[in-house]
Amino acid sequence: MNFGTVGTGWITSSFIEAAQLSHEFTLTAVYSRNEENAKILADTYGASMIFTDLEEMAKSDVIEAVYIASPNSLHFEQAMIFLKNKKHVICEKPIFSNTKELLTAYQAAEENGVYLFEAIRNLHTPNFKILKENVHLAGKVRSAILPYIQYSSRYDLFLQGEVPNIFNAKFSGGALVDLGVYPLYLAVGLFGAPKKSTYHPVVLRSGVDGSGTLVLEYDEFICTILCSKVSHSTIVCEIHGEMGTFVMEDAAPISQIEFVDSHSKESRLLSVPQEEKDMVYECREIAAILKTGDQTKYEELKELSKIVLGITEEARRQNKIVFDSEK
Known part of the structure; x- marks a missing residue:
């Protein structure tokens, strides 16, 4: 499956290397606001396309899925762009800031016939x-x-x-x-x-x-x-x-x-x-779900993400820790 990346940090490189090791994913596109950073990552791992416009990347037919590893607060907005353009989304943990975002994104994935995963390697x-x-x-x-x-x-x-x-x-x-x-x-x-x-x-x-x-x-x-x-x-x-x-x-x-x-x-x-x-193991399991449409396994992963995000959200509520995206 052809995939692209959002984010150019070390975790993105780790995921790309694991994806390549899995033999299930092929890196075809890289996004960064900084064209030079995108070019460096693309050259390093052999991606044929670079993008500095997220909407353009999401509409492109060079990818079927995207791995998002941008700052946490950007995950939701970026994931929604790809989901609405019928791209599978693998989002680095923590998947979103709160459960409202999570449920909205799951609904968008379902409406567009694609899958949304939280990348949690262990x-x-x-x-x-x-x-x-x-x-x-x-x-x-x-x-x-x-x-x-x-x-x-x-x-x-x-x-x-x-x-x-x-x-x-x-x-x-x-x-x-x-x-x-x-x-x-x-x-x-x-x-x-x-x-x-x-x-x-x-x-x-x-x-x-x-x-x-x-x-x-x-x-x-x-x-x-x-x-x-x-x-x-x-x-x-x-x-x-x-x-x-x-x-x-x-x-x-x-x-x-x-x-x-x-x-x-x-x-x-x-x-x-x-x-x-x-991270190769999460790549293989995600690929298996995408290949077979294993809804039971997918629902299990969705439920785990809901529980974990709900706990971290409650933990912040108890201590009046409020993210800017929630103000």
């Missing part, structure tokens, strides 16, 4: 599937701690007085929507929607969260998600059950899964080696 990997298939080994789950704490080099700029996109309410930034979605997707993918969620953030002068603790309440256990872009941590992800504990080095990528028996304390490795370019 959910499609072999190791996530292994974890989900084996989570019963832990017995009754009693707690989970899922951190994603990674110091951002852009925080240095913030401390110098600048406001980079990821720390800016204008661009729908913040730690929870940028990093917290990885462990949040992990939790929702394994346990479903929580009964209640509560967020306790460190709010920066820009009005968004630099770090925070998200508490998800399930019937018989609590899942605690820690996220930060202003500090660093070496703690691992753990799921604690009465019969055993799962230990994962990271929420994304899930490179290693260890199961530790509660009684014998013996441990065994459940994970398998994965492609270094782990």
